[in-house]
Amino acid sequence: MTPPLPPANAPGIAEIHNLVNKFIDLSVPFAFVALVIMFIVGGIKYMMSAGDPKNTQTARSTITYAVLGVTLLAVVWLVLKLIEAFTGVSDLTKFCLGFKPFCT
Numbered sequence: 001m002t003p004p005l006p007p008a009n010a011p012g013i014a015e016i017h018n019l020v021n022k023f024i025d026l027s028v029p030f031a032f033v034a035l036v037i038m039f040i041v042g043g044i045k046y047m048m049s050a051g052d053p054k055n056t057q058t059a060r061s062t063i064t065y066a067v068l069g070v071t072l073l074a075v076v077w078l079v080l081k082l083i084e085a086f087t088g089v090s091d092l093t094k095f096c097l098g099f100k101p102f103c104t
Contacts, residue, residue: 031073038066 042062049055084090 028073031069035066035069035073038062038069042066 042059045059045062046056049059
């Protein structure tokens with residue numbers, strides 16, 4: 001008895017590759033939008049604190065974490081670009097499964 005064959009439209013490597021690429025393509029703008037929102041929220045909290053030390057500290061920590069997030073994203077991107085420049089590896093910032101049809 002042979003095992004049943006998967007349906008003709010079953011997801012395969014191409015679909016997984018496309019899904020990961022879409023996730024990566026959407027995650028960077030989403031992270032940027034989230035960081036901008038955190039800056040705005042931190043600024044509003046700071047303005048609304050009215051000198052209260054606890055609220056001022058909360059606002060400062062929100063802004064600090066937003067700055068750390070932006071810094072972390074920039075440092076990671078620069079490290080990848082430096083690795084590309086020094087090693088000569090091209091397209092280090094692009095996702096590839098390693099199969100011929102998906103990597104150009």
